[in-house]
Amino acid sequence: MTLFGRRNVLLAMFVVAAVTPFLVNDYYLFIANTILIYVLLSIGLNVLVGYTGQLAFANAAMFGIGAYTTGLLQVRLGWPFWLAFPSGAVIATAVGLAISLPALRLKGLYLAVSTLAFAQFTQWAFLNWETVTYGAGGFKTPPISFAPLPFSKEIGLYYLSLLFVVVLFVLAQNAVRSRFGRAFVAVRDSEIAAQSLGVDLLRYKALAFGISGFYAGIAGGLYSALLNFVSPEGYDLFQMVLQKSMIVVGGLGSIVGSILGAGAIVVILEALRAVKGVQEIAFGAILVGFVLFMPGGIAGFLKAKLRGWEEPLHRTQGGRPPPSTLVTPSEKSEVRS
Amino acid sequence: MLVIQHLKVSYGITQVLRDVTFEVPTGKIVALLGGNGSGKTTMLNTLSGMVRPSGGSILFEGKECAGLSADNVVRSGIAQVPQGREVWPSMSVQDNLELGAATRRDWAGIRSDIDDVLSMFPKLAMARKRRAGSLSGGEQQMVAIARALMARPRCLLMDEPSAGLAPAIVGDMVDTILALNKRGLTILLVEQNIGVAAAVAEQAHILQGGEITFSGPAAGLVDNPEVLRSYLGR
Numbered sequence: 001m002t003l004f005g006r007r008n009v010l011l012a013m014f015v016v017a018a019v020t021p022f023l024v025n026d027y028y029l030f031i032a033n034t035i036l037i038y039v040l041l042s043i044g045l046n047v048l049v050g051y052t053g054q055l056a057f058a059n060a061a062m063f064g065i066g067a068y069t070t071g072l073l074q075v076r077l078g079w080p081f082w083l084a085f086p087s088g089a090v091i092a093t094a095v096g097l098a099i100s101l102p103a104l105r106l107k108g109l110y111l112a113v114s115t116l117a118f119a120q121f122t123q124w125a126f127l128n129w130e131t132v133t134y135g136a137g138g139f140k141t142p143p144i145s146f147a148p149l150p151f152s153k154e155i156g157l158y159y160l161s162l163l164f165v166v167v168l169f170v171l172a173q174n175a176v177r178s179r180f181g182r183a184f185v186a187v188r189d190s191e192i193a194a195q196s197l198g199v200d201l202l203r204y205k206a207l208a209f210g211i212s213g214f215y216a217g218i219a220g221g222l223y224s225a226l227l228n229f230v231s232p233e234g235y236d237l238f239q240m241v242l243q244k245s246m247i248v249v250g251g252l253g254s255i256v257g258s259i260l261g262a263g264a265i266v267v268i269l270e271a272l273r274a275v276k277g278v279q280e281i282a283f284g285a286i287l288v289g290f291v292l293f294m295p296g297g298i299a300g301f302l303k304a305k306l307r308g309w310e311e312p313l314h315r316t317q318g319g320r321p322p323p324s325t326l327v328t329p330s331e332k333s334e335v336r337s
Numbered sequence: 338m339l340v341i342q343h344l345k346v347s348y349g350i351t352q353v354l355r356d357v358t359f360e361v362p363t364g365k366i367v368a369l370l371g372g373n374g375s376g377k378t379t380m381l382n383t384l385s386g387m388v389r390p391s392g393g394s395i396l397f398e399g400k401e402c403a404g405l406s407a408d409n410v411v412r413s414g415i416a417q418v419p420q421g422r423e424v425w426p427s428m429s430v431q432d433n434l435e436l437g438a439a440t441r442r443d444w445a446g447i448r449s450d451i452d453d454v455l456s457m458f459p460k461l462a463m464a465r466k467r468r469a470g471s472l473s474g475g476e477q478q479m480v481a482i483a484r485a486l487m488a489r490p491r492c493l494l495m496d497e498p499s500a501g502l503a504p505a506i507v508g509d510m511v512d513t514i515l516a517l518n519k520r521g522l523t524i525l526l527v528e529q530n531i532g533v534a535a536a537v538a539e540q541a542h543i544l545q546g547g548e549i550t551f552s553g554p555a556a557g558l559v560d561n562p563e564v565l566r567s568y569l570g571r
Contacts, residue, residue, distance in 0.1 A: 179436070182425075182435065186425050186439075189428075190423040190425060192419050194436075197484065197485065198407060198410075198416075198440035199439045200439075
């Protein structure tokens with residue numbers, strides 16, 4: 001095991017994350033919690049886009065659905081957070097599964113446009129369905145309590161987010177290494193080959209959409225509790241750009257890359273908070289820069305430069321390799337007849 | 338036996354296959370030849386369940402397969418080696434093979450079949466952990482064939498396995514096809530290379546404009562004036 005290998009770095013990151021509440025003030029704890037929430041979003045989106053190759057733009061909407069469901073069930077129906085929160089995740093998962101139905105027939109730009117249309121419709125519903133969503137002004141959610149545990153809301157929510165990150169990271173890591181992960185990658189790399197060998201495209205596409213919906217729903221519930229406030233602007237197109245930037249910067253088809261990308265983008269976002277108008281330009285430039293010069297993202301760069309960063313099924317840089325080269329007669333394959 | 342009767346396939350208003358009838362006897366190799374756009378790949382994709390026919394029937398071992406989903410076609414014993422190899426480049430050779438058994442749940446059988454299939458292709462056995470995308474064209478074609486074998490098919494549909502390979506490797510491919518047939522596999526070979534078809538197949542059919550225009554023994558295809566007229570336009 002190499003000193004700066006993936007496993008050691010992840011372990012160090014976990015230790016730092018575990019002691020963070022004792023070392024930083026409330027502002028930095030808020031930033032750290034935001035990073036954890038975006039890690040969940042990035043992992044789910046990476047399973048869908050990076051591993052399964054579905055160019056979908058509905059993750060911000062599912063994030064919003066998780067947040068709105070969690071918040072509205074508390075405010076409208078008086079449900080406790082601990083019941084409303086999993087319900088938000090279930091609803092977001094169900095929406096993810098529903099979106100997968102047209103995805104079997106659509107791919108590439110057509111899928112992108114249809115999921116974008118769904119995201120815009122969701123945004124419209126958040127804004128205009130005032131009798132349910134409170135419209136553009138949004139609404140406050142009740143503060144959550146961790147009693148009888150001896151945690152303040154901030155620290156309790158931070159550890160709850162960390163717990164979800166650890167559990168869902170391990171789950172995603174195991175899923176992509178399993179038969180499911182190979183099926184996702186088969187769908188991404190060649191639908192024809194996958195189908196001709198009996199890989200059920202609908203099943204695996206639906207599963208990938210469902211996973212991304214579930215992760216977004218969990219993230220949405222935690223986000224509504226973190227802000228104690230839900231409003232439409234948190235789940236708009238810029239939110240989608242943020243999440244896409246995270247997986248491109250971290251590395252498409254890399255679960256570890258999702259953590260690195262989320263961390264990097266949230267830090268940049270905070271650094272640019274004073275110059276808000278520049279944020280969109282900066283993220284556009286970052287995306288173009290990574291696509292052109294570092295298509296494997298941070299994870300791909302680390303894999304190329306350091307030992308111990310190999311990940312099974314990590315997307316090859318720039319997608320498919322160049323056309324196969326022909327072997328010389330001396331390299332003829334031996335075939336037993 | 339694979340029996341194709343009066344098969345019709347349309348993409349919108351364009352009819353790609355018109356009333357195609359032929360059969361592939363059990364344990365034999367049958368070649369389907371034709372130029373670009375003649376409907377060969379559509380024929381294989383229809384047999385594989387990826388394209389739904391607009392008419393006709395596909396009987397495999399007496400059971401109707403027309404209209405079955407692709408995974409059910411594989412379960413019924415038909416697997417395809419797709420055109421252009423289509424290996425999954427970021428997966429290892431072993432992962433490619435494991436996923437070839439996507440419709441199976443007998444894990445112990447899958448593990449022993451991987452060893453069995455790799456014993457047929459010693460070069461792949463040595464590259465078991467390598468990414469399939471890093472292999473040469475000939476090796477990738479071997480991966481595609483080995484992967485299809487993992488479904489334990491009784492009938493193999495091969496879509497232009499010699500395409501893009503160096504002549505020396507094409508010779509190996511011919512040996513492989515014959516070896517697979519010797520193991521009892523029924524093979525429908527779609528080819529543009531008339532020499533490869535003549536070397537391995539017993540029966541050949543020529544598809545032109547979605548119709549069978551020639552059927553006969555594969556031996557002597559190259560010298561057959563009817564074939565030259567039908568296939569090469571001479």
